[in-house]
Amino acid sequence: MTVRIGWIGLGRMGEAMAKRLVKAGHAVYVWNRTASKAAPLADAGASIVGSKQDLAGCDIVFTMVSTTDDLKQVLFDEGGLVAGATRPRIVVxxxxxxxxGSAEIRARLEAMGVGYLCSPVSGNAKVAKAGKLLQVASGPQALYTEVEPYLQAMARKVMWVGEGELARIWKIAHNTMFGVIIQNLCEITVLAEKAGIPRHIFLESINDSVLGSMYTKYKTPMxxxxxxDQVTFTPKLLLKDMDLGLAAARAHGVAMPSAAATRESVARLVGRGHEDIDFAVLLVETAKDAGLELKSENRKMSDGLES
Ligand SMILES: NC(=O)c1ccc[n+]([C@@H]2O[C@H](COP(=O)([O-])OP(=O)(O)OC[C@H]3O[C@@H](n4cnc5c(N)ncnc54)[C@H](OP(=O)(O)O)[C@@H]3O)[C@@H](O)[C@H]2O)c1
Known part of the structure; x- marks a missing residue:
């Protein structure tokens, strides 16, 4: 029997990930709060539904929204996915x-007999589109085994990291490093440029050094x-993640001085009004702090994500 897959949240990430499920041949039913954003999924072959509860009859429903409160809202509030009599078997x-927040959501879903897997990802929408995400998961291992083929349709690699909410800790740790790396990359790039090394030459050399990564490479053209303006992730979302990292560090009694400094830098970026813009605008602010006004180098460059 065909497994019916539901999808809630077609933002930058959700759209790219849901499209990969459709392209892999799965029957995918999608809902987004701003209905117009669902159109590209219909073009790709997904079925658009009019309400979250229209997805309640699906076997597995994936969610990709912004914050803990947004997830609670789409699941439990009036008209929410599991607020009616019919419920999906599994929420991922x-x-x-x-x-x-995830533990609270797990407790509420499991009390209703709905299985729950946390499955955060490493990579932005372009990485997702190219099928190069890393997707980890935590929760009951049997659930993971059942859902694994669908995760594999979206990612280059999938991993189960343990029971309960451990994948949340994984993601929080990952994104703390994500923030710390961009902070330091901006600092050293400004240092190199102010000293006289053209930006593209410096970044290319870092990418080809032992320190280069998929991340430093795909941020290089930007x-x-x-x-x-080609937004992958906003300063506000990064600030949320740095705060999650520091809260987890406090809860587990771990000192994270580099993350703490980065959190303040990202907070300043948000405070300066950078909203609908990529978080890498941190480079411009770092340069300003050094008395340097940056100009585009207008170079055609690869981000390493071409399929
Ligand atoms: N962008 C990245 O590179 C990246 C990478 C890995 C993980 N993440 C994480 O993935 C999540 C989504 O990120 P994104 O970049 O895709 O964000 P986004 O483009 O802002 O999309 C957010 C999505 O969530 C929906 N949403 C938010 N609050 C909602 C609510 N209360 N009710 C219903 N729908 C709601 C939005 O609906 P509308 O369209 O109606 O606004 C939209 O579909 C975030 O938790 C982010 O931290 C992002």
């Missing part, structure tokens, strides 16, 4: 949310050409 959430 990929949003970046807190461990505590940092070189200052195309921050």
């Amino acid at each position: 959430d990929s949003s970046s949310i807190s461990q505590e 940092l070189t050409n200052l195309t921050f």
